[in-house]
Amino acid sequence: MPEIMAAVLRGISFAMWKPDFVVGLAERWLLSKGVLAQYGHAHYEEGGSVLHLVEENIMDDDLLVWLTSEELQRLVYHHEKNELSASPRDPSPSAERQAI
Helix, strand or coil, X not given: CHHHHHHHHHHHHHHHHCCCEEEEEECHHHHHCCHHHHCCCCEEEEXXXXXXXXXXXXXXXXXXXXXXXXXXXXXXXXXXHHHHHCCCCCCCHHHHHXXX
């Protein structure tokens, strides 16, 4: 489900606004587990947001992640090609005759 949601978010962002870049915040574990790379985020900076709530003993230090417009476009179009090539085909002879 997260892959689908990320693809929808990228597609809508690109189609509606065609931004120069897209930025976001990501937890550190996403980098160490390879999730950021899996979603195409090649750029990140430490200290994107720092939250320290002493009384609640909460400490959060997120990364700032971003994509350029060209990278976003490449991800959107690459995803569409994967969807088309992965579409199931009916191997029956009648389906091939109808396609011709």
